[in-house]
Amino acid sequence: MKLVNLYNKMRPELVKIENQLQAEVDSDHKLLKQTAQHLLEAGGKRIRPVFVLLAGNFGEYDFTKLSKVAIALELIHMASLVHDDVIDNASTRRGYPTVKAEWDNLTAMYTGDYILARSLILITKLENVHIQRILSKAIVQMCEGEIEQIRDLFNIDQDLKNYLKRIKRKTALLISVSCHLGALAANADKQTANSLKMFGYNVGMAFQITDDILDFTATSEQLGKPAGSDLKQGNITLPVIYALQQTNKPQISKELIELIKSDDLANNVDKAIKLVKESGGIEYCQQLSDQYLDKAYAALKPLPDIQAKKYFYDIAKFIGQREY
Amino acid sequence: MKLVNLYNKMRPELVKIENQLQAEVDSDHKLLKQTAQHLLEAGGKRIRPVFVLLAGNFGEYDFTKLSKVAIALELIHMASLVHDDVIDNASTRRGYPTVKAEWDNLTAMYTGDYILARSLILITKLENVHIQRILSKAIVQMCEGEIEQIRDLFNIDQDLKNYLKRIKRKTALLISVSCHLGALAANADKQTANSLKMFGYNVGMAFQITDDILDFTATSEQLGKPAGSDLKQGNITLPVIYALQQTNKPQISKELIELIKSDDLANNVDKAIKLVKESGGIEYCQQLSDQYLDKAYAALKPLPDIQAKKYFYDIAKFIGQREY
Numbered sequence: 001m002k003l004v005n006l007y008n009k010m011r012p013e014l015v016k017i018e019n020q021l022q023a024e025v026d027s028d029h030k031l032l033k034q035t036a037q038h039l040l041e042a043g044g045k046r047i048r049p050v051f052v053l054l055a056g057n058f059g060e061y062d063f064t065k066l067s068k069v070a071i072a073l074e075l076i077h078m079a080s081l082v083h084d085d086v087i088d089n090a091s092t093r094r095g096y097p098t099v100k101a102e103w104d105n106l107t108a109m110y111t112g113d114y115i116l117a118r119s120l121i122l123i124t125k126l127e128n129v130h131i132q133r134i135l136s137k138a139i140v141q142m143c144e145g146e147i148e149q150i151r152d153l154f155n156i157d158q159d160l161k162n163y164l165k166r167i168k169r170k171t172a173l174l175i176s177v178s179c180h181l182g183a184l185a186a187n188a189d190k191q192t193a194n195s196l197k198m199f200g201y202n203v204g205m206a207f208q209i210t211d212d213i214l215d216f217t218a219t220s221e222q223l224g225k226p227a228g229s230d231l232k233q234g235n236i237t238l239p240v241i242y243a244l245q246q247t248n249k250p251q252i253s254k255e256l257i258e259l260i261k262s263d264d265l266a267n268n269v270d271k272a273i274k275l276v277k278e279s280g281g282i283e284y285c286q287q288l289s290d291q292y293l294d295k296a297y298a299a300l301k302p303l304p305d306i307q308a309k310k311y312f313y314d315i316a317k318f319i320g321q322r323e324y
Numbered sequence: 325m326k327l328v329n330l331y332n333k334m335r336p337e338l339v340k341i342e343n344q345l346q347a348e349v350d351s352d353h354k355l356l357k358q359t360a361q362h363l364l365e366a367g368g369k370r371i372r373p374v375f376v377l378l379a380g381n382f383g384e385y386d387f388t389k390l391s392k393v394a395i396a397l398e399l400i401h402m403a404s405l406v407h408d409d410v411i412d413n414a415s416t417r418r419g420y421p422t423v424k425a426e427w428d429n430l431t432a433m434y435t436g437d438y439i440l441a442r443s444l445i446l447i448t449k450l451e452n453v454h455i456q457r458i459l460s461k462a463i464v465q466m467c468e469g470e471i472e473q474i475r476d477l478f479n480i481d482q483d484l485k486n487y488l489k490r491i492k493r494k495t496a497l498l499i500s501v502s503c504h505l506g507a508l509a510a511n512a513d514k515q516t517a518n519s520l521k522m523f524g525y526n527v528g529m530a531f532q533i534t535d536d537i538l539d540f541t542a543t544s545e546q547l548g549k550p551a552g553s554d555l556k557q558g559n560i561t562l563p564v565i566y567a568l569q570q571t572n573k574p575q576i577s578k579e580l581i582e583l584i585k586s587d588d589l590a591n592n593v594d595k596a597i598k599l600v601k602e603s604g605g606i607e608y609c610q611q612l613s614d615q616y617l618d619k620a621y622a623a624l625k626p627l628p629d630i631q632a633k634k635y636f637y638d639i640a641k642f643i644g645q646r647e648y
Contacts, residue, residue, distance in 0.1 A: 029468050031475055083437065087430055106411055106474050109433050113407065114467040116437070120444060121464060124456035132448035140445060143438040144353050150430050151355055 003318045006311050010050065013063060017049050020071050024118050035099050035111040039078055042096040048073040048178040050315075055182025055196045057308035065185045068122055072135060073178050075119035080142055082112040087150060090233075095224030131181050138177045145169025154234035156244055156257055163238050164205070171211075172204030195299050199312060202296035207319050209289040212237035213282055214322075216273050228269035236260075238288070240272075243279035252279050293320050327642045330635050334374065337387060341373050344395050348442050359423050359435040363402055366420040372397040372502040374639075379506025379520045381632035389509045392446055396459060397502050399443035404466055406436040411474060414557075419548035455505055462501045469493025477558035480568055480581055487562050488529070491536075496528030519623050523636060526620035531643050533613040536561035537606055538646075540597050552593035560584075562612070564596075567603035576603045617644050 025036035049070035056066040091101040100108035179200030183193035349360035373394035380390040415425040424432035503524030507517035
């Protein structure tokens with residue numbers, strides 16, 4: 001089954017979510033209305049809402065309850081993206097100009113603040129205190145991850161552990177929380193909720209590793225942003241970390257360090273991509289991503305065989321094969 | 325009675341609040357720990373906690389409950405200050421280097437996010453849903469106010485209404501919420517809570533207007549930052565708005581507009597200050613501040629004559645007379 005079928009099937013509910021997102025970010029303030037609208041129009045896969053709704057099927061499915069959690073999560077995600085674009089100095093995301101590019105950094109900062117604050121209103125409307133706390137802790141951890149990312153920019157002394165910790169906070173955490181809270185909002189039992197949480201975590205890790213691979217292997221058209229963007233911005237991802245650590249290929253590591261430390265990395269990013277590919281870093285990352293996907297499948301196993309479980313399998317499978 | 329007596333009297337509780345603030349912003353992350361610590365050390369009057377605690381005396385005073393509200397409010401305030409410093413390009417605040425100056429803008433952005441997120445955890449720990457919602461709405465309004473401020477930079481077509489709306493969101497709102505929530509957290513009756521809310525709002529307005537006056541009348545030593553800083557950054561406050569509107573003194577308005585529009589405002593800020601003073605803008609603002617203080621006194625009137633009421637009077641009086 002293809003992922004497009006899942007989206008088709010879920011369309012009526014996703015349209016409702018989209019409308020609710022619109023309503024949530026609405027503001028009397030023209031500028032905020034514009035920037036928030038701009039962000040919504042830029043789209044996205046709305047993967048967090050999809051995960052919340054699917055996870056809700058493992059309990060007493062209640063769209064009204066689930067959609068509040070879904071929207072809060074998507075808003076948190078959107079807020080983090082706007083602030084990330086400031087850090088990454090990104091001018092496009094998914095082929096669409098970023099807020100910082102269309103307006104400026106300060107506007108992007110406050111747009112992020114505003115959207116985070118709007119999610120906060122939604123969170124305080126959730127009656128389940130347990131859910132409230134999981135969400136607020138997740139935001140704290142995301143912030144910690146984001147500030148770590150600044151510290152790690154252009155830092156060539158990173159290792160696997162460091163990288164995994166960062167992508168956990170950056171990506172896997174919120175996807176894990178989406179699955180977890182979808183289950184909790186539907187009053188699923190604890191074991192089910194934990195299985196879904198683990199599924200989300202592992203899928204999220206695989207998703208980000210794949211994202212980091214694609215920055216080296218996909219074309220600019222596929223990415224909606226220039227290939228090699230991460231490295232250009234000093235974001236040292238796993239393919240690079242692997243390449244730097246290959247002591248049996250000292251020439252690759254040496255050249256790569258020179259490129260990263262040079263003032264001219266932006267113009268030589270193709271060379272750097274070539275070196276990373278030669279190091280075997282892409283294959284290594286692919287294996288690691290597959291390991292996470294295996295753990296994701298294993299987490300699903302004990303769950304009842306309902307349609308949502310099949311969709312979760314499809315999503316995990318898609319992540320393993322995606323090329324954009 | 326002098327304000328210092330109030331602080332002396334409240335010292336044991338304020339020390340506890342200070343320690344709790346420390347604990348709340350603690351992080352495993354060295355950089356966040358440092359920046360948050362730095363912010364705390366920079367100090368401040370902790371006027372929001374003081375207001376929460378004082379307001380709590382009009383109901384069933386419970387320090388544990390009140391301190392949670394107080395700390396959440398102070399964290400929200402701190403988060404907004406860090407982001408404000410990015411906007412204002414401020415290198416010092418209260419004579420202390422800002423996070424953006426000591427580190428950089430990106431670090432300041434994420435420090436603000438982090439502190440806001442920490443306050444969020446505290447908010448979700450408050451059991452009173454009504455309090456939660458008032459707080460989260462206040463954050464949204466503050467963000468709206470902050471982004472308005474960017475829009476209004478160097479904008480000479482502003483009027484009184486515009487200015488009042490902005491300082492309400494920037495300052496008066498959170499002080500008003502402090503008084504309001506202190507009362508609500510202590511289960512004070514609705515009328516009392518509303519009187520305190522009104523008191524806070526009017527005191528907050530007077531406080532900000534006085535702040536904007538002092539930027540023109542105080543010395544750099546008194547301010548802990550260069551005099552005329554607001555205008556230098558393009559922040560058009562009421563003394564300037566008044567000066568620009570004096571059609572009977574067209575020369576002042578003309579010269580002032582030229583200065584604001586010139587590329588060299590930073591070097592000519594003394595001239596601009598002189599023009600504002602000549603326009604009578606300072607006296608006008610002082611009158612307006614006094615009107616707000618009168619309304620603040622009136623809001624206190626119906627409240628029972630307890631010690632906290634006297635302290636609130638003292639604070640209002642202090643704001644009317646302060647010179648730094």
